[in-house]
Amino acid sequence: MTTQPLSPWLRLLSAAERIDRGPYFIAVRRGLALSLPLIMVGALALLLRNPPTAGMRHALLNAFGTRLDVFCDSVLAGTIGIGALVALFGFADVLAQLHNQRAGHRVVNPTVAAVVVVSCFFTLIASDADASLMASLSLGRGLFGALLVASLGGSLFLKLCGIRRLRIPSHHLSNDLLVGDVLSVMPAGMLTILTFAVLKVAMAWAGWPQLVAAFGTQLEAPYSEVSNSLLFGLGYETAAQVLWLFGIHGPNALYAIHQHILEPATQANVAAVASGGQPQFIFTYHFFAVFARMGGSGGTLSLILALLMSRRTLRGRKMALVVMLPALFNVNEPLLFGLPLVLNPVYAIPFLLTPLVQILIAYAATVADLMPKTGYSVAWTTPALFSGYAATGSVSGAVVQLIGLVVGAAIYLPFVRMADVLSARRSQDVLASLLQIAESPEVSLKGRRCLDLPGDEGRMAVALASDLEGAIKKEGQIFLEFQPQVDCATGRVFGAEALLRWQHPVLGRVAPPIVVALADDIDQIDQLGLRILSLACQQRAAWRDVLPDDFVVAVNLSPRQLLDYAFHRNVIDILHREGLSPTQLELEITETTMLLPDINAIGNLKRLREAGVKVALDDFGMGHTSLHYLRELPLDTVKIDRSLADVSAGSINEHIVRSIASLSRTLNLSTVVEGVETEQQLKRLSALGCDRFQGYFFSRPLAPSVCQQFVLDANLQPLARAL
Template identity: 75%
Template sequence: MTKKPARWLSFLTIIERIDRRPYFIAIRRGLALPLPLIMSGALALLLRYPSSVDMHRWLMKVFGPRLDFFCDNLLAGTFGIGALVALYGFADALTNLHNQRLGHRHVNPTVATIVVVSCFFTLIAGDSEGTLSASLSLGRGMLGALLVASLGGCLFLKLCGIRCLRVPLRNLSNDPLVGDVFTVLPAGMLTILLFALLKVALFAAGGSNFIGTLSTLLAAPFSKFSTSPLFGVGYETASQVLWLFGIHGPNALYAVQEHVLVPASNANIAAVVNGGHLQFIFTYDFFAAFARMGGSGGTLSLILALLLVSRTVRGRKLALFMMLPALFNVNEPLLFGLPLVLNPVYAIPFILAPVVQILIAYAAIVVHLMPQPGYSIAWTTPVLYSGYAVTGSFSGTLVQLLALVAGTMVYVPFVLMAEYLAGKRGQEVLASLLHIAESPETGLKAKRCLDLPGEEGRMAVALASDLEDAVKTEGQIFLEFQPQVDFRTGRVFGAEALLRWQHPFLGRVAPPVVVAIADDAGQTDRLGLQILSLACRQRNAWREVLPDDFVMAVNLSPRQLLDREFHRKVLDILRREQLRPSWLELEITESTMLLPDVIAIDNLRRLREVGVKVALDDFGMGHTSLHYLRELPLDTVKIDRALADVSPGSVNEHIVKSVADLSRTLNLSLVVEGVENECQLKCLSALGCDRFQGYFFSRPLAAHACLEFVTDANWGPGFTA
């Protein structure tokens, strides 16, 4: 029983390793770049090739006779250059990943992209205008684009690493781009020359049109078995494998369509007209209706699987967004937007789902549950209607429904696998963002996270957008509360409200990351006021249970205090939540607090005048601690958790004792954070500290659990060490 999970985990590990290879990451990013073109081109396809002649006439009547001209031009400017745009995106992404791995800008991505584009036109683009157009197009040109981008990009980056091929002129020019170009000039020239030699070698071997020759060779094996089920399985498998590598499968196997499938369709149609016997099962219309529901790969089933089992908002939104074009069998947005091309996670279902659907339709015909396809349909005919239209029977629609269900079941486990791997990778990137957000080197930067390169930067940008939505959504932003204990009396005298964000896909996002991203994105004020409002609301809900001296502590961002109207906003919240000012304590963080500003001090003084308490958090870890004590109106000092680990004769011991003595002299309340064990507690108590906060007493708790903890402590036997 333990072998299956072990094998499954091993399979996941292999898929994860492949998926994280820089090559596949660059492929996904490169294929995402032409998405605006693909979506525009998909619309043009639906208008240019409607599902019926009557629909085409109606569109011409509504939009005028120039509709086809408009669509053709739109297709030329979108799908017509899709391969070139994908090549550009791949080369740029591969170079950025290369530089990221080395830790510095080794090669300028723009220069690398120009070299790869030159290699593409040198090797792939033909002399005639028609061949050139095909080489640039999304369908027929993608194979050449990926081949050249892979070979040319990797070769150029490899040559750039050879010291003797680098010209050290980067610092001799005032323009950094000029320096970048001269530095890799020999490597770029050599790469382009090698591709020119490869073109000459291919021409000498008789391969003047590489893509066309490959298409003919691929089509040859299928023409002999057109009546066998092995033909249907083999043809669709070959088509899907080609699509998996970014090659338009039906176009690459056009010889099969021209010499086998279209003649079979014509023969069946003629038999229907003449009342004869239909001879062929596998026709062009059969594959259009039963193998490519939603487009190649049976991707309508993938969309249904995403809607059924996706646990992420992104997955469901993507499925809904792609649903309309998929109903008309246009799946390029999904192929390149998810993406499916060269995606190791979806490789198996992408090939298997349409094969299963073919076998279901074939079996239905063999056992006479459905007529053979005897009518011609446009490839954009909507799913479910196409099953009826191609067979002339509603049984065709029922078979399509059964095939859709089967295809969905094929995709479901791989959707779950993809989300598991994405979630795991997301947690790793979040951990990296947490390290960056907490690093003192990044604390003074204008933007700690949003300007980061690589996956961390992209994650931060996505989180900034999600945070904006979360602030507006009920339940994502919430609070937990950590009790503050007076060890001398055993009473809980307060609780600190702590920010929590439950991201719908990534789960809990660490508070330092949330704060850093909110600061970067300019959402600090809004988020801070929401936290303050939630904390005041909760304290007011406890008014009948807890004593009047129980204080709710809330952290402030330094930026909030620089708002001239901040004190008014706090007072508005207190009035709205019907909270006494003396029940609220505002904590300002000493380690990140801006030097006392006139506006900040004015805000704090105005709030203290009405009874709001002010605490200085993380005291003792900065260079300006005493300066803050002199300048700021304070009620409480909180010693940083890094000083809580004291030992006899240590520096921490002397600092804590000095702060305790100073607090008593200034009549300030002193709280020590981060107390985690009994030894720390005894040492700190011996130094004159009585008030504590930390895991030794309690972890942060949900509101109901915190209330239970406080009532048990305040009316129970108390704490003992």
């Protein structure tokens, strides 16, 4: 048997997914996300500090004076200026959380791990000089060092925490949980910090600062001899992008090239145009700023266009529009550190490739005399298209920019779609894990099922809970599907069970058990239950003149709803509002609901039954309910759980189903078997005395209009089954 080889694109997607799901890259994303509020505020301060035109700068200074610069510098110092430190803390915290999840228990308090790593950072990276210290804390110059220290320091600390001899039993030291966490890993923390102190001394002894300076000099040398060639332009931009990819401000790191090559070429071109001559140099500071860094390093305005073209959800479009505002003025920190682009394996290729292709386009247009060389000074915050015209003095500059933007968007687009696929897969994996938790019977009667979970599940639960609260109150997202219930003795469809559905605007369908668990966690289960009941009754009212009068809609109840003394009145009010007969509604309760019967619950059921509403006991046979509930509760129907639908000859299930069917007939109760999926199951269950069924063998849950047609077709031509 031969296996079809994967296409290159699928192989790339698979590799990106493996890398993207690695603990290191997960920690990078979340660590940088922690600094996102700082980045957005800092981006606005950058725009105020460096407006696109001299006129705007003059107007701002006239309005606010030099206090504006002081204000902006203070904001930048408190936001982007400490972004590396914030990312460092978040990275270490997440790395410890992921380590605890893999271990299956809390090996170390994440906050303690973050504090140790911050100490390692200041021990190794931070200098005594104030200017150097602030530079090491900023996103542009300090992020790479911060993440490197966080990775090494965090890994070392967690490794040492796993050595039993280095742990102090916390219960011997303090009753305070946090104090105990700190003391238990104190030896590991001390060893980690001392290791970095030794490393700092070793680096000084080896002359590391001198090596770094020499490397910078060598980095400049290859370009100096080819300063006006295509090789120079591509090489310089590649080096800048590679540095940015690792969180290092590329243009700042390559400032020597700017100082000795780009700036002199820029001034020479401006002077030539001012004197009526022709500019000589293609590669100037303005060339790169205008044609290769539209939206910021990486041509990120093209990425935003690709995001707008690819993302179909409202949330995706909103994100692209939010980051577009600073990107229009070439401030791309929100994308670099918020998406993030830094250390992102999915976007690495287009991040490097897009500005290089844009350079080739602009270079070709210049060499072919389709566009003048850049000869006018423009602020780096000047928006794209206008900046192309302003820097070249020609509309052709704006046209070349437009072509570069479109080509860049085409480069980014497949990788944006890849990112969407990977994000969707991660989300679906987390939703699957949440579903297992929500369906687990081992749920604490105190606490919450989902909101207090650690890791991705907890974050997803919190986000979904916030969205659910809004979805319950507005139309559209919460809706119902209906699964027909069939009486094989008559061949008629006698009813349908209303099933909750939530179409999340980003994640798509969210499984009903998750919805119910979240609603329970945020104390919205009563509101959700009434919403479902109201929707079901509205639909039954819409079927009034189409389906038979005895057609019943069944609705599931939660335990909390029955505990509300006024619940029966709410149900009757809904029935009156929709003009329904109580006999057209059936309320389903579960065994777990009635495990410990409450006086209000029993009272609600009795009053509703007296009014004519039918009552069904759902999931019967799961093992929780004593048989005396069949006598004590006001029931009309017993729904046999789907786990008993597989009744092979002589099996325990066969004996249980036969006993339930016999007892139900004795008590004058109807039985409905759930989860019937095959004709063989149907024949065996019918032979055991069951007549009414529900399951995929007959129909999946259907939209209201489809369910209506199914019922009409089935009742006009009664279902013929070979029993």
